Amino acid sequence: xxxxxxxxxxxxxxxxxxxxxxxxxxxxxxxxxxxxxxxxxxxxxxxxxxxxxxxxxxxxxxxxxxxxxxxxxxxxxxxxxxxxxxxxxxxxxxxxxxxxxxxxxxxxxxxxxxxxxxxxxxxxxxxxxxxxxxxxxxxxxxxxxxxxxxxxxxxxxxxxxxxxxxxxxxxxxxxxxxxxxxxxxxxxxxxxxxxxxxxxxxxxxxxxxxxxxxxxxxxxxxxxxxxxxxxxxxxxxxxxxxxxxxxxxxxxxxxxxxxxxxxxxxxxxxxxxxxxxxxxxxxxxxxxxxxxxxxxxxxxxxxxxxxxxxxxxxxxxxxxxxxxxxxxxxx
Amino acid sequence: xxxxxxxxxxxxxxxxxxxxxxxxxxxxxxxxxxxxxxxxxxxxxxxxxxxxxxxxxxxxxxxxxxxxxxxxxxxxxxxxxxxxxxxxxxxxxxxxxxxxxxxxxxxxxxxxxxxxxxx
Numbered sequence: 089x090x091x092x093x094x095x096x097x098x099x100x101x102x103x104x105x106x107x108x109x110x111x112x113x114x115x116x117x118x119x120x121x122x123x124x125x126x127x128x129x130x131x132x133x134x135x136x137x138x139x140x141x142x143x144x145x146x147x148x149x150x151x152x153x154x155x156x157x158x159x160x161x162x163x164x165x166x167x168x169x170x171x172x173x174x175x176x177x178x179x180x181x182x183x184x185x186x187x188x189x190x191x192x193x194x195x196x197x198x199x200x201x202x203x204x205x206x207x208x209x210x211x212x213x214x215x216x217x218x219x220x221x222x223x224x225x226x227x228x229x230x231x232x233x234x235x236x237x238x239x240x241x242x243x244x245x246x247x248x249x250x251x252x253x254x255x256x257x258x259x260x261x262x263x264x265x266x267x268x269x270x271x272x273x274x275x276x277x278x279x280x281x282x283x284x285x286x287x288x289x290x291x292x293x294x295x296x297x298x299x300x301x302x303x304x305x306x307x308x309x310x311x312x313x314x315x316x317x318x319x320x321x322x323x324x325x326x327x328x329x330x331x332x333x334x335x336x337x338x339x340x341x342x343x344x345x346x347x348x349x350x351x352x353x354x355x356x357x358x359x360x361x362x363x364x365x366x367x368x369x370x371x372x373x374x375x376x377x378x379x380x381x382x383x384x385x386x387x388x389x390x391x392x393x394x395x396x397x398x399x400x401x402x403x404x405x406x407x408x409x410x411x412x413x414x415x416x417x418x419x
Numbered sequence: 420x421x422x423x424x425x426x427x428x429x430x431x432x433x434x435x436x437x438x439x440x441x442x443x444x445x446x447x448x449x450x451x452x453x454x455x456x457x458x459x460x461x462x463x464x465x466x467x468x469x470x471x472x473x474x475x476x477x478x479x480x481x482x483x484x485x486x487x488x489x490x491x492x493x494x495x496x497x498x499x500x501x502x503x504x505x506x507x508x509x510x511x512x513x514x515x516x517x518x519x520x521x522x523x524x525x526x527x528x529x530x531x532x533x534x535x536x537x538x
Contacts, residue, residue, distance in 0.1 A: 245492070333531075334494075
């Protein structure tokens, strides 16, 4: 190829050489490696003309070129190392994301928990962006006296660590709740417990206890977006009472409020985490008001409301974790 | 306010949507926050706050009047700075908050802790 280019000056040969050179680089050949290849080719050509007086000059020129290209070789090596590091980092992030999502799944309830008198729909989307999966959780469980407990929570942080902390908090809430502490005491207990865990994270949660016999709902909210209650006539209410600050701020609060509101048969409770309203809030809108409006317009199946909320509020998928728990108290 | 030293990091290539401007006026350092204080930005803010807390100052202020978004990770960074400042005997104050930030602070139940004038 080289001989034909030198002798005939054919552009086609040059083009072919470029292609070959690019392929060599792509396959990992170094700049000096390519230079060496050219040197060998030129030396082969020169060997056919042993009497050429320029031979010594050509050899020295290659030597000089090799020195000059040494710097570029180093730059190339640095570039390739950086590329490799980026690739490894990407792999590591993907692995961490997979582990975090796996851990989340293992630490969350399996399927939709069944409790008598209630029908529950759950949607849980792990955060997708940059190993963002982590800290949301939910729980649904039976309590004494035909009551049922409902929890949604969100711990700060992301990745495997947040998933692990979420598991700890989920169990802590469940343990206090099943021991029949009243909702505000459950939150006080968990907040105190967080001081004994290694995590320095903060968390928000809503814990609601529904009592079908009394047709009442008791709610405690630790720094979490307000739950919605939709009564049998379709009227939607944001529950802004029973609220105190989020968990994990020292010193822990010794007292927290809770609120008891009517929850007649045929009512619906909507619990969610802030991942649901994040996209809307970032665009400057009031996500909770929008959520309330959608819930007011959409009667019918709770599953349909879940899906509609996801479609309207988080159309670009989950940046942060998104969790929705919609519960109907049956007639 | 003459005599202020400004060091903006706007030239730093960042992947998040937060702008942080530091101003030092004698013993008082002010961090002016603008844009989105989310999980990614909060990690960078923590670094800036850590550096600010190393300075020989007696007051650290945060101006959040231009925040467009803040999440719980962002709140955590601010709360962390507050407790660090207090443990070093520094005064700490959130001087102003945007409507959006104020709403999130209220939802998190942190008004008394972050926005009371005595803090």
